[in-house]
Amino acid sequence: MAEEELPGVLILDIGGTHGVLEDLAALLKKHFRLITMKEFLENKKEMSTKIQSVFVFECRPTIDQELLESLPNLKVIGNSGVGVDHLDLKMISNFGVKVTNTPHAVADPTADIGVALMLASARRLVEGCQIAVSPDTKYFAVDWLGVEVTRATLGIIGMGSIGYKVAQRARAFDMRILYHNRNRRRKEEEEAVGARYCEKMADLLQQSDFVMVVVNLTPETRKLIGKKELGLMKPTATLINISRGAVIDQDALVEALQNKVIRAAAVDVTYPEPLPRDHPLLKLNNIIITPHIGTATVQAMRMMAEEAIANILAVLNGQPIPSEVFPK
Numbered sequence: 153m154a155e156e157e158l159p160g161v162l163i164l165d166i167g168g169t170h171g172v173l174e175d176l177a178a179l180l181k182k183h184f185r186l187i188t189m190k191e192f193l194e195n196k197k198e199m200s201t202k203i204q205s206v207f208v209f210e211c212r213p214t215i216d217q218e219l220l221e222s223l224p225n226l227k228v229i230g231n232s233g234v235g236v237d238h239l240d241l242k243m244i245s246n247f248g249v250k251v252t253n254t255p256h257a258v259a260d261p262t263a264d265i266g267v268a269l270m271l272a273s274a275r276r277l278v279e280g281c282q283i284a285v286s287p288d289t290k291y292f293a294v295d296w297l298g299v300e301v302t303r304a305t306l307g308i309i310g311m312g313s314i315g316y317k318v319a320q321r322a323r324a325f326d327m328r329i330l331y332h333n334r335n336r337r338r339k340e341e342e343e344a345v346g347a348r349y350c351e352k353m354a355d356l357l358q359q360s361d362f363v364m365v366v367v368n369l370t371p372e373t374r375k376l377i378g379k380k381e382l383g384l385m386k387p388t389a390t391l392i393n394i395s396r397g398a399v400i401d402q403d404a405l406v407e408a409l410q411n412k413v414i415r416a417a418a419v420d421v422t423y424p425e426p427l428p429r430d431h432p433l434l435k436l437n438n439i440i441i442t443p444h445i446g447t448a449t450v451q452a453m454r455m456m457a458e459e460a461i462a463n464i465l466a467v468l469n470g471q472p473i474p475s476e477v478f479p480k
């Protein structure tokens with residue numbers, strides 16, 4: 153089919169996206185006529201009726217009412233990534249537009265980053281690296297010790313598909329695994345990863361050496377971990393967040409880390425992203441912060457794009473939609 157005849161997809165990206173958009177373009181071009189935001193804004197009149205779908209790159213850019221009003225033929229917003237907290241699902245659905253996400257592509261790489269953060273924090277890799285590369289280092293000696301993850305207790309808050317992959321990986325470290333969920337998983341699934349259900353999150357917080365937060369950001373999970381929850385954790389425990397920054401009360405986290413209420417934190421997500429350069433979290437040495445890189449791998453980007461494309465095509469062709477997200 154000639155490019156002109158393909159359904160138009162508007163690409164919404166956050167700019168500076170590690171040059172990957174160029175690679176994805178080839179994939180998208182097989183099915184769509186690609187329209188960048190720049191092209192759209194420069195030629196709104198001609199472009200607006202051609203656009204039937206929006207491809208949202210990496211879960212970050214939002215879609216406002218003005219954009220929706222200017223796209224009369226829009227049918228679907230294909231989010232590449234699982235979290236859709238940046239989208240106003242109710243407003244979008246009022247326009248008769250569907251939203252889809254990519255839960256399968258993100259599970260392995262996000263679980264990997266959770267485990268990487270747990271190990272890096274436990275063994276103080278960032279501090280070690282700083283010593284190794286510092287021009288002031290004359291000989292290798294550290295005046296601190298890490299802790300081991302092997303046989304430690306890991307508490308997973310939010311055992312969905314990412315949390316489950318974390319549990320699978322944690323088994324390789326002989327970790328004792330606890331989890332807290334709104335809905336308990338099936339017995340066979342618990343047994344397969346050797347995980348024990350904690351009906352009360354407090355029990356998990358009190359018993360865990362590492363607490364990993366993997367929930368979606370919703371009104372119910374906003375500030376799920378605050379001063380009270382941090383106070384329940386062991387002073388030797390580490391908090392890991394691979395979900396969304398706003399799930400943790402960041403002021404309470406600063407206080408907890410400054411006062412050694414908990415040992416350390418390791419987070420791939422903050423609120424906002426990036427943190428203001430004078431934010432107190434950036435001044436602490438018992439936290440590791442990475443720039444929301446849970447899915448920043450060559451493989452994940454490709455898989456997310458493929459999953460998003462399949463979702464978008466299903467909507468446009470009136471077929472069953474693999475991963476639709478509904479407003480609550």
Ligand SMILES: O=C(O)[C@H](O)CO
Pocket residue numbers: 210211232233234235236258444446447
């Ligand atoms: O929600 C997700 O899948 C990730 O955060 C995308 O970057």
